[in-house]
Amino acid sequence: MGMKTLHVILLIFLSLFGAFCYSLPLSTRGRWIVDSETGSRVKLTCLNWAAHIDTMVAEGLHTQPIKDIVAKVTLMGFNCIRLTYATFMWTRPDYGNKTVAQSLDSMNLTQAREGIARNNPQLLNLSLQDAYEAVVDAIGANGLMLVLDNHVSKPMWCCASEDGNGFFGDMFFDPKEWVQGLTQVASRFKGKPQSDEFITGGGNELEE
Numbered sequence: 011m012g013m014k015t016l017h018v019i020l021l022i023f024l025s026l027f028g029a030f031c032y033s034l035p036l037s038t039r040g041r042w043i044v045d046s047e048t049g050s051r052v053k054l055t056c057l058n059w060a061a062h063i064d065t066m067v068a069e070g071l072h073t074q075p076i077k078d079i080v081a082k083v084t085l086m087g088f089n090c091i092r093l094t095y096a097t098f099m100w101t102r103p104d105y106g107n108k109t110v111a112q113s114l115d116s117m118n119l120t121q122a123r124e125g126i127a128r129n130n131p132q133l134l135n136l137s138l139q140d141a142y143e144a145v146v147d148a149i150g151a152n153g154l155m156l157v158l159d160n161h162v163s164k165p166m167w168c169c170a171s172e173d174g175n176g177f178f179g180d181m182f183f184d185p186k187e188w189v190q191g192l193t194q195v196a197s198r199f200k201g202k203p204q205s206d207e208f209i210t211g212g213g214n215e216l217e218e
């Protein structure tokens with residue numbers, strides 16, 4: 011084993027075990043996000059992962075197994091992922107109840123479908139909602155924190171001032187439906203991970 015390899019292994023070891031532990035769910039103190047038990051500050055270092063675009067499938071799942079993607083996020087030093095979603099996936103049956111395969115087929119994304127069949131076959135016949143949950147579970151299993159990010163109402167590339175997703179009353183932004191979507195997501199995911207679990211992340215704990 012060369013010196014370089016040894017250094018890399020040592021770095022990985024340090025970044026895994028030198029990390030802080032957080033007790034979840036996190037809490038707030040004034041303007042700060044804090045550990046609910048110790049009260050010390052927790053800094054979220056999130057990577058953005060898009061799942062709000064037309065297919066409503068988390069991007070990149072056709073290229074690598076989901077657990078490999080999540081492991082890489084951890085190794086890069088992030089302690090959190092911001093996973094985006096579109097409201098319609100939770101509020102409109104014709105959006106959320108499609109399977110991953112059906113969603114990709116409807117846009118003729120043949121290569122992406124084949125890629126998912128190869129790299130993440132367990133996701134292909136799940137509904138879009140269940141596939142989203144599988145991504146959430148994989149993120150949690152790797153000890154990362156998660157921000158469930160309501161990015162748009164109608165799934166599409168964001169954001170333009172004329173895209174109908176911008177503000178209450180815009181073409182796709184019905185406030186009632188928005189609240190309905192937030193409620194669906196909150197009730198579906200509120201128990202994840204179990205509240206007695208502790209997770210580790212690579213974030214910094216800062217002094218005030």
Ligand SMILES: *[C@@H]1O[C@H](CO)[C@@H](O)[C@H](O)[C@H]1NC(C)=O
Nearest residue numbers: 099100101102103104106107
């Ligand atoms: C999808 O179907 C299930 C079962 O039929 C239903 O409970 C759920 O509300 C539907 N999802 C949406 C987004 O309408």
Ligand SMILES: *[C@@H]1O[C@H](CO)[C@@H](O)[C@H](O)[C@H]1NC(C)=O
Nearest residue numbers: 064114115116117118119120
């Ligand atoms: C997919 O391909 C079919 C057949 O070629 C075509 O009719 C349809 O418009 C295509 N759909 C999209 C979203 O490009």
Ligand SMILES: *[C@@H]1O[C@H](CO)[C@@H](O)[C@H](O)[C@H]1NC(C)=O
Nearest residue numbers: 111127130131132133134135
């Ligand atoms: C998904 O469903 C199709 C038919 O409904 C089936 O042919 C295929 O084997 C299934 N794929 C996986 C990975 O389960």
